[in-house]
Amino acid sequence: MIHLERIVLREIHLPLVEPFQTAGGTVVARRVLLLELTDADGTTAWSECVAESLPSYSADTVDTCWLAITEWLAPRVLGSTFDTPRDVHEALDRNVRGHAMARAAIEMGVWALVAQRAGRPLAELLLEGSRFARNGGAVLRHDVATGIAVGMQRDPAALVARVDAARARGYQRVRIKVGPGRDVEYVRAVREALGDTLSLGVDANCSYTLADAEHVRALAELDGLGLEFIEQPLAHDDLVRHAELQRRLATPICLDESITGAARVDDAIALGSGRMINLKPGRVGGFTEAITVHDHCARAGIPMWCGGMLETGIGRAYNVALAALPNFTFPGDLSPSARYWARDIVRPEWTMDAEGRVRVPLDRPGIGVEVDTGMIQELVNREVVVTATASTR
Ligand code: MG
Numbered sequence: 001m002i003h004l005e006r007i008v009l010r011e012i013h014l015p016l017v018e019p020f021q022t023a024g025g026t027v028v029a030r031r032v033l034l035l036e037l038t039d040a041d042g043t044t045a046w047s048e049c050v051a052e053s054l055p056s057y058s059a060d061t062v063d064t065c066w067l068a069i070t071e072w073l074a075p076r077v078l079g080s081t082f083d084t085p086r087d088v089h090e091a092l093d094r095n096v097r098g099h100a101m102a103r104a105a106i107e108m109g110v111w112a113l114v115a116q117r118a119g120r121p122l123a124e125l126l127l128e129g130s131r132f133a134r135n136g137g138a139v140l141r142h143d144v145a146t147g148i149a150v151g152m153q154r155d156p157a158a159l160v161a162r163v164d165a166a167r168a169r170g171y172q173r174v175r176i177k178v179g180p181g182r183d184v185e186y187v188r189a190v191r192e193a194l195g196d197t198l199s200l201g202v203d204a205n206c207s208y209t210l211a212d213a214e215h216v217r218a219l220a221e222l223d224g225l226g227l228e229f230i231e232q233p234l235a236h237d238d239l240v241r242h243a244e245l246q247r248r249l250a251t252p253i254c255l256d257e258s259i260t261g262a263a264r265v266d267d268a269i270a271l272g273s274g275r276m277i278n279l280k281p282g283r284v285g286g287f288t289e290a291i292t293v294h295d296h297c298a299r300a301g302i303p304m305w306c307g308g309m310l311e312t313g314i315g316r317a318y319n320v321a322l323a324a325l326p327n328f329t330f331p332g333d334l335s336p337s338a339r340y341w342a343r344d345i346v347r348p349e350w351t352m353d354a355e356g357r358v359r360v361p362l363d364r365p366g367i368g369v370e371v372d373t374g375m376i377q378e379l380v381n382r383e384v385v386v387t388a389t390a391s392t393r
Contacts, residue, residue, distance in 0.1 A: 002082040002110060003040040007074045007386045009066060010034045012379035014312060016340055021152040023179035023207035024056035030310050030340075031062045034376065035069070037109040043117045046371045047109030048315035050282035051101040057205070057257065057309070058236075058283060060101035068102035070386055077106060079388025085111045086129070089288035100260065100285040107286030108318050116366035123321040123360055126287060130325060132295035138326035143357040147173035147331035148339070149203065149308070152182050156189035163190050163198070170356035173199040173228065173331040179207040180214065184221045191225050199331075203231040206257055210234065210241050219245065228330075229254035229276050239264070242273035252276045256307060260284060262292040269300045276330070278307040281322055282315075290322060298327035308333030313346030317367035320350070324360045334358050345372045345379075 015029040033049040049069075051060040073092055082088050088110045092103040115122040123140050127133050148171040153159040163174050176187060187202060202222060208215040222230055229252045234241050236257035246253045252275035259265055259277055261284050268274055277297055281290040297304050306323040309315065316334065323332045336352040337344035344350065346369040352358050361368025 002085070002088060002114065003080070004037055004078050004110070005040050005387065006038040007069070007078065007106070008036040008038075008383065009069060009386070010036070010376060010380045010383045011062065011066070012345075012376060013381060014341060014345075014379065016310070017338075017342055019151070020310065022177045022203070023152075023205040025054065027052070027310060030312075032312055033062050033065055033105070034314065035105050035109050037106070037113055039113055039117070041117070043113055045109050045113035045116050045366060046314050047105050047112060047318070048311055049101055049105035050280065050309035050311060050315055052309070058101065059098055064099065065102035065105065068099040069106065070384055072096070073099070073102055073106055074386040077110075078386065082110075085114060086288050089286055093285065101282040104282040104284070104286035107288065108281060111287050112318070112367050119365045121321070121360075121362045121364060122318070122367055123324040123362060126291060126321055126325060129287070129291045130295055132298045133326055136326070140324040140362065141326075141328075141360060142362060143353075143359045144306075144320060144323040144328065144334055145172045145331035146334045146352050146356045146358050147171055147175055147199075147305070148335055149175045149177060149333055152177050152179070153186070156186045159186050160189050160193045164194060167194065167198060170352065170354045171331075172356040173201065175201045175203050175231070175333070178202045178204050178222075180212075180218065183218050184225075187222060187225050187227070196226055199228055200225075201227055201229045201231060201254065203256070204233040206232055206234065206236050208233040210245060219249065223249045223251045227251050231278060232256040232258065239268050239271050239273040242268070243271040246272055246274060254278050256280070257283075259293065261289050262296050265293050265296045265302075269296075269302065275302065277302055277304045279304050279322075280307040280309060281318065282309060287322065291325075294325055294327050303327070303329045305330035306332035306334065308335070310340060312341065313337050313344040313350055313369055314367065314371060316350050317346070317361075317369050320358055320360055321367070324362075331356070343375070345375050346370060347372055
């Protein structure tokens with residue numbers, strides 16, 4: 001039984017160790033919305049809403065999620081009784097359009113709460129939720145391969161240096177952020193300096209259009225650079241033109257922003273819009289939908305990897321658990337804490353070994369790390385407690 005009594009929302013500000021630039025903008029410090037869920041028996045779980053400050057990656061932002069959770073979503077689940085996290089997902093999903101990252105923050109927290117109370121690692125519960133894994137007798141990964149996203153750099157030489165350093169650290173795949181005018185010359189410089197064997201992808205964050213001849217030419221040139229994938233070159237909601245582009249490219253298109261749920265995956269597969277999926281559970285409304293996406297991709301032979309949203313160690317714990325599922329066959333965006341933060345808000349911090357692997361904490365219950373509540377309390381700049389009957393600020 002799940003009977004949530006209280007959800008505390010806290011917003012903290014955490015500076016990145018270095019600015020991160022994509023086609024969507026530059027992030028210097030992360031505004032992070034954290035949830036602390038408490039069940040009727042006193043069990044607690046922390047979750048992280050992955051929305052950013054601005055609606056550049058998705059329509060969800062820290063502020064819209066704060067509103068959605070406090071006003072509409074938390075009241076749907078607080079004080080009610082549910083059998084499973086899937087039931088919570090359905091309660092949050094019913095007659096709600098959008099607000100996927102707000103729904104996910106609650107729903108994923110419920111998965112962790114159930115795992116915590118059962119004394120079991122979160123990843124085990126996710127595996128049990130996967131029909132594909134159950135039917136195929138699949139087992140969890142004990143560690144997950146890690147790739148790194150390298151933001152835009154001031155010139156090709158700076159990018160080469162960054163990619164080289166990432167490779168030396170052990171990262172198994174490097175993904176370069178690109179955009180019109182910051183693409184072919186940069187990626188070619190990396191290829192020429194570091195060789196053909198480097199596992200390389202690019203992420204365009206929706207910044208190209210087939211209506212622009214320069215963009216089309218750049219995409220064709222990227223196609224000749226031996227990339228593992230070109231991620232989300234076209235608009236976030238445009239599966240049709242992605243299919244048209246995929247027919248022209250030998251390089252697989254990896255869909256990120258476009259995949260907002262399992263139905264969109266089915267559409268993308270039917271249209272031929274891409275051959276790989278970057279899955280972020282926050283983008284699809286939580287783990288219930290993420291597991292369905294996983295299963296649909298697995299059945300269709302579409303490989304996946306787990307993306308990142310500049311999460312703290314709390315959000316990373318959820319991603320690591322998800323990436324332990326069998327169809328996450330490509331290195332995920334699961335960089336260790338030190339890549340982003342001078343000091344993370346979990347203990348132990350997330351680390352990566354010399355082969356670029358992050359261990360899945362299968363020997364620990366729940367999310368597998370302790371939350372540094374003292375540090376969070378020092379960083380909080382707003383907080384609200386929502387209960388079944390009221391919210392207090
Ligand atoms: Mg992406």
